[in-house]
Amino acid sequence: MKRLISLPNILLLLGSLALAAPTFAQQYVVDVHGIVCEFCSYGVAKKVRKLDFIDPSQFDKGVKVDIEKQMVYIAVSDNAALDKSALFKAIESGGYKPVTLWRIAESGEKVEVQ
């Protein structure tokens, strides 16, 4: 038993737990005017998914659209930086009007991105 709770084993266990702990992905949300139907969301999601900083492993291939609140959620890859200008252009080319961009903090709080 003493062997099991030796210092090296404890360190190994802690290290394993640290590696397994979930990391919070970069998530953003955009207020998009006019996006009121499922078909509206199809075009916007199609354009946003083509951006190279999108993380396709989250949401629905990196994008989630809430037509009830006219919000578009996006996930950004850990090793990439969000390009606000490119994101807004993609939404506009999808036929709708992006208004405000927020970053979603780990706490769930929304912080506006200028």
Next chain:
Amino acid sequence: MRLPLKQFKKRLPFGFTFGALSISIASVSTLAHQPVMDMAPRWNSGYGVQTRIEHTEAKTTTWLEGVYTFKPSVRVTLKLPYIDSDNTDRYASGTGNAILAVPLKRYHNNGAFTSNWGITPSVRMPTGSSNSKDNDWDTGLSLSYSSESRSVYQLYDFYTLDDKIGIDINYGFVFADGKGSSWFTLWDISAQESNDGERILTGPVLVYFKSNTIVRAEYKFAALDNDDVWKGDSISIGIGFVY
């Protein structure tokens, strides 16, 4: 020979009518305006194809239609009909005249509301088969307004093509499932006047969207039928895909 409306209705079995309503696409009075392509694709460099069958007592027309959206405000559409009719005095069976149109739109997006004003010049080309009854070039113009909120859709379209002038109104409700599909349950009123007379058709429209697929069905009752060519009620069903 012109059959009375009651006789025409007897020819349409109940099951067929409702079966058609459950799978379909596009307005019967499709001339210069763009019923389904009015909605999609609304994104840059988008394109789509659709086919639909329009059945009246006088003829059955199968349309093959395509759209390319350069940007939401500028599209080009092409519609090619294939006509099947026993009335060879009036209609030539075979390929009909294609309609090329350029819908130009100005969109407004505000909160949970989107709307657009549109102007659509069009030209009907004499692409019909050699026995076609109309081998002229014709021009048309459509002025439209449509809007959509989370629950209500409406479309008003004034159009003219050759000797025809008309209005098409769609109004109804939208239901989204939050998982990528929507139902539109609309009521349509179409009125048209031409050298052949005038008619008013009205009836339900059902539209279903799922991902890149659009299905639309219409049944129109002939509320007024003083048109020498038009024959009673009509059914239109179809399916389209956009990319």
